[in-house]
Amino acid sequence: MTGFADIQDPLSLERQVCFALSVASRNVIAVYRPLLEPMGLTHPQYLVMLALWEHAPLAVKDLSRMLQLDPGTLSPLLKRLEAAGLVRRERDPEDERALAVVLTEAGRDLRSDAKRIPPAIVARLGMGLDELQHLHESLMRVIAAANAANNGHAPHDPAPTGVRTR
Amino acid sequence: MTGFADIQDPLSLERQVCFALSVASRNVIAVYRPLLEPMGLTHPQYLVMLALWEHAPLAVKDLSRMLQLDPGTLSPLLKRLEAAGLVRRERDPEDERALAVVLTEAGRDLRSDAKRIPPAIVARLGMGLDELQHLHESLMRVIAAANAANNGHAPHDPAPTGVRTR
DNA sequence: CACAAATGATTTGTGCACCAACTAATCGCT
DNA sequence: AGCGATTAGTTGGTGCACAAATCATTTGTG
Numbered sequence A, B: 001m002t003g004f005a006d007i008q009d010p011l012s013l014e015r016q017v018c019f020a021l022s023v024a025s026r027n028v029i030a031v032y033r034p035l036l037e038p039m040g041l042t043h044p045q046y047l048v049m050l051a052l053w054e055h056a057p058l059a060v061k062d063l064s065r066m067l068q069l070d071p072g073t074l075s076p077l078l079k080r081l082e083a084a085g086l087v088r089r090e091r092d093p094e095d096e097r098a099l100a101v102v103l104t105e106a107g108r109d110l111r112s113d114a115k116r117i118p119p120a121i122v123a124r125l126g127m128g129l130d131e132l133q134h135l136h137e138s139l140m141r142v143i144a145a146a147n148a149a150n151n152g153h154a155p156h157d158p159a160p161t162g163v164r165t166r
Numbered sequence C: 001c002a003c004a005a006a007t008g009a010t011t012t013g014t015g016c017a018c019c020a021a022c023t024a025a026t027c028g029c030t
Numbered sequence D: 001a002g003c004g005a006t007t008a009g010t011t012g013g014t015g016c017a018c019a020a021a022t023c024a025t026t027t028g029t030g
Helices: A017-039 A043-055 A060-067 A071-083 A105-114 A117-125 A129-149 B017-039 B043-055 B060-067 B071-083 B105-114 B117-125 B129-149
Strands: A087-092 A095-103 B087-092 B095-103
Touching: A017 A043, A017 A105, A017 A117, A017 B017, A017 B043, A017 B129, A043 A060, A043 A071, A043 A095, A043 A105, A043 B017, A060 A071, A060 A095, A071 A087, A095 A105, A117 A129, A117 B129, A129 B017, A129 B117, A129 B129, B017 B043, B017 B105, B017 B117, B043 B060, B043 B071, B043 B095, B043 B105, B060 B071, B060 B095, B071 B087, B095 B105, B117 B129
Parallel strands: none
Antiparallel strands: A087 A095, B087 B095
């Protein structure tokens, strides 16, 4: 290893869990990139497609809750998916405010290509499934802890309405 | 809130380690935000300052290697830090191509404020130090695996031309 | 029914992240 | 010394992420 840091310093770069978290996230996404690029998807778009393959039709607020992403982030992303011909953004007839994001034929078809991605990632990473599973559990715990630290809500979700006012 | 997904489906959103990784990264950064904002720093800027507090002066390529960030990302970020009066971007007299990013008085002074951040984060997360340490080790392994999968280099680092120095 | 509050989505602004193309300085080689 | 290749950094383009402001629709309450 590099050892460029005083290992006792609490401000040492190497000791910051959050630094490791961002680097891990960015670099693992970089492993996905060459696999997603031929499908014409970015990683966040891939996550949206995963949610839709399981649960379409979905409103923006559903996607926002599932992916823990701001609606303001999803709105242009969904327009790009529509421009790519993978989804259609319709109005929910029950509630004209809400969007009903549905898959097109091409969007559904893409799922068979996507099936090859998870095993390819695992193979490229060359890590044991048990270790990945274990990492996943640790991440779920830190996600829960972070959400609790943010007053029990994800960053884009201002406040759980029922909690404070009576 | 439990299984909205078929737990057997390899394309299930819940099973994607990379999804957990991005959400964890974003949401933990959100825990930092209210602490960094009064210091006038974003999280990436905080990481740059950490590196500088330990090792200034640094060139862009040093920061790029340490933080595993693209020089094209660092360039405008450093200009914002300079505009905030925390660093100066000088030329290395030894090599006029290279930048020597140095701390200003204000930049050095900020370090005492920053010392309060790591314990505050740990307190807010409410997780045990041992579990955080364990997560850190898992993340280091996945970072190494991801870099190996990307042909032995971080995304911004096109190719390992020679033997790395240090 | 009227109308204020709440909700769902979009827009705008700032900043991060990656990539490709470019400029300038240095190095390598003959 | 000359000159091509390499290296350091910047710039421009696309897309993600968050916050705040805005707009339309729906809901709640008198």
